[in-house]
Amino acid sequence: MEELKIRPIEDGTVIDHIPRGQSLNVLRVLGVDTSTRDVVSVAMNVPSDAMGRKDIVKVEDREIGSKEADIIALIAPDATVNVVRDFEVRDKYEVSMPDEIRGVLNCPNPNCITNTREPVETVFDVRDGEIRCDYCGTVLTDEVAEYLG
Ligand SMILES: [Zn+2]
The missing domain is CATH 3.30.70.140 (Aspartate carbamoyltransferase regulatory subunit, N-terminal domain)
Structure with missing residues (x-):
């Protein structure tokens, strides 16, 4: 221990x-x-x-x-x-890896509906280590912390 x-x-x-x-x-x-x-x-x-x-x-x-x-x-x-x-x-x-992350991360795509039509809660799918915006498909490529609101 x-x-x-x-x-x-x-x-x-x-x-x-x-x-x-x-x-x-x-x-x-x-x-x-x-x-x-x-x-x-x-x-x-x-x-x-x-x-x-x-x-x-x-x-x-x-x-x-x-x-x-x-x-x-x-x-x-x-x-x-x-x-x-x-x-x-x-x-x-x-801690366990979530399947989905809601309302915590910001999508980096300025044209994403979550950035243009607020308030739309962000939703990201987590699959095979990839974190992808559920609305526009943008994959987060930097450290997750960079996308925190
Ligand atoms: Zn998006």
Whole structure:
């Protein structure tokens, strides 16, 4: 059992086994920026038996929902989410690749209906590692985090 290299939290979520260098993208998925009021800790380049080096993100007083976990899966497919209450891990699960992503990513095609006729919720299909806009067929080619709203 690998220990978490950061101090325990009372309540919140610890996302472990993030590929090194991806923790900031995970924060973007979670909507953490300079205006956030959550207590957030990031550990980068933590030694890991399985991964060599990994990143860990800890968000206090917030439980990560499945919609956010789905997007995290695209960035960090081996991530584990630990939901902590009263200093104990109450729920632990591995993220799983979604079949479909709704309303989170923006389509890069300026002529896509999701960009021209707002509000139309974006829908992307995930298949064979490819993320494709359900409306215009555009395939996302950059890092997923680049398409976050
Ligand atoms: Zn599109």
